[in-house]
Amino acid sequence: xxxxxxxxxxxxxxxxxxxxxxxxxxxxxxxxxxxxxxxxxxxxxxxxxxxxxxxxxxxxxxxxxxxxxxxxxxxxxxxxxxxxxxxxxxxxxxxxxxxx
Numbered sequence: 001x002x003x004x005x006x007x008x009x010x011x012x013x014x015x016x017x018x019x020x021x022x023x024x025x026x027x028x029x030x031x032x033x034x035x036x037x038x039x040x041x042x043x044x045x046x047x048x049x050x051x052x053x054x055x056x057x058x059x060x061x062x063x064x065x066x067x068x069x070x071x072x073x074x075x076x077x078x079x080x081x082x083x084x085x086x087x088x089x090x091x092x093x094x095x096x097x098x099x100x
Contacts, residue, residue: 026053 049062049069060082061072069085 025056026059 046063046065049064051062052060054060058073058075061074062085063070063072067086070081071083071085073080073082
């Protein structure tokens with residue numbers, strides 16, 4: 001039989017391996033905050049609003065940056081901006097305002 005310490009090590013290794021595989025396939029996300037946010041720190045100018053995994057290595061990100069909302073495609077080859085939703089929503093708003 002296995003010693004209890006070896007059994008615990010085996011189970012934890014198996015769990016970490018499954019978590020790594022799930023993250024690699026885009027099925028799970030892990031966010032650990034080891035440092036508490038500082039009260040004196042400046043507010044962040046950029047944040048990921050939403051992420052949609054397409055495949056294991058391809059995803060779409062909705063990014064808010066400096067008052068703009070961008071759709072960014074991420075792949076092993078790099079990143080590219082697909083749309084600036086800030087411009088289209090302001091155009092739609094001005095068109096709707098001009099109709100009145």
